[in-house]
Amino acid sequence: MSFEPKNPVVKWVDSRLPIIGMLHHALNDYPTPKNLSYWWTFGSLAGVMLVVQIVTGIVLSMHYTAHVDMAFDSVEHIMRDVNYGWLMRYMHANGASMFFVVVYLHIFRGLYYGSYKAPRELLWWLGLVIFLLMMATAFMGYVLPWGQMSFWGATVITNLFGAIPIVGESIVTWLWGGFSVDNPTLNRFFSLHYLLPFVIVGVVILHIWALHTVGSNNPTGIEIKDKQDSIPFHPYYTVKDLFGLGVFLIIFCAFLFYAPNYLGHPDNYIPANPLVTPAHIVPEWYFLPFYAILRAVPDKLGGVMLMFGAIAVLFALPWLDKSRVRSARYRPIYKQLFWIFLLDCIVLTYVGGKPAEEPFILIGRIATVYYFVHILILLPLVGLYEKHKPLPSSISEAVLDEKPSAKEAGNA
């Protein structure tokens, strides 16, 4: 489908810089599989959350002071004196959590339907890069209010780099800009926290570019074969995503307006004090699974390597998963393994929030081992030996097959 504008201004612009045509292709006539379920909404929701975080973040930074003596009070100033400052700050803090919720669902959807497999490897990689950038951004953002958890979280995480042999200590000093987490650390974290979201925007554009080159995966995992299989993105998926957005915003607002501190930690309302260590230093919930993996290893360097390894192995997923069938719908064994893996990640999250004592240490170790066993051993083996269910010949056929069964389910 070529873009032929009628409006003379659009025509004039587009013949010189085809940006309107590009947007038209990306958002309007992008041929999309007709069978995408609501699990495919989370990508656009993640995009919305990125915008929410950037807009609220820019407003917050107008009132925030990145200095160890003033940061905590400036956040309280935002909460008390700035018009709707409380709204901006709670939106930003809860928005970070919601961003991770949405992205985790997006990632697990990709795992379930095999969205990482050829030809979508680069798309998957770019997604993981976004995820890593998000983690760095969220971590540094959490330091900015300069509460107790900010300070001690920053201390624990930056100290991890000290585990690197020989140069570790120098790297930590370099990260801190001094010999402890102090004002230079806070300043650079603020600077980078402002910078990285725009890097994320850049990678998101690449992510969407790659997506539109290879096309969306879908619940059947088979490619679009003819016109019958696809529908234009607009209006079908714009309106479906808008409905999804509405549902999501209601959940977001429930936290934002009625439990804005539920996902936070009370200790972060205590100003940072380098002389008093909190009883339990816990990261935000979205880091807990990785924190559990870190603590599962008694050796510091080993723990750090395993933690970064947990994400690194995800980059190898397209080649570790040998199955030629994408969707778990047609992979009876992988389907079960997927749910066990999800459960394993939830167990890791739970253990990550618990103090380092028995039985949590043991549970954490078992869950950590299983995490890697699933990805490095079970996935390749299942791909080789699993007998998949018969695949439908096309997306339209799958959609037609589904209809009567959907009715039955409705009657039941």
Added chain:
Amino acid sequence: MLKLIKSLSAAVLLSVVTLSGAQASGGGVDLKSVNWQHTGLFGTYDRAAAQRGLQVYQEVCAGCHGLNQVAFRTLQDLGFTEDEVKAIAKEYEFEGGPNDDGDMFDRAGKPFDKFPNPFANEKAARASNGGAFPPDLSLIVKARVGFEDYLYSLMTGYADTPEGFELTEGMSYNAYFPGHQIAMPAPISEEGVEYSDGTKATVDQMAKDVTVFLAWAAEPKLEQRKHMGLRVILFLLVMTGLFFAVKKKIWSDLH
């Protein structure tokens, strides 16, 4: 769709259980639970209780604890008039200046001032309190696991030292303080203040009142937030319903 809602709600439930389990590391003591008027979806601060709580703060807590995030002018939220706020501010003295000669001088407090700290610095506070540092109370309700219930339990949790418990010299036994040894002696006693509204100043009453006041101090925008939340969520419900209808309509030509 139904399946998605089912799995989503299961996931939400599971994560709530996981998280509340993950964060409930209070120390294993069950706090006394009070039905605060300001919690709940439509909850508002009990103005009378908060005003009495201010009195308790001023007459009992303020000797050792600061409230340095709270400006006098914001007391109008609790139902004080502008003149009453001016009068409250006037009770405190602040350093003003420098004047045209370059000298600092003492001046009476104004509504824009914040509650002054009782001590010049942390060292001075520790020196006067047997080495312990009385924390600022501006955010205390939000800064402790258990929130209002914890603060109320703590203030009413002083008891005789149980047999076999070794109490360090100068400390008090408290059933709810982590470790049960607290440097702060029981802060409130029967009739410790004389309430101007005639309420009987029992320990329980005073603890409740000052907790309401400090809850307000920690989260002064709570009412505004819930009020806006209700309107926003009602709007979103309608909007989402419309989107659903439009989605149905647009997709109907496909099926």
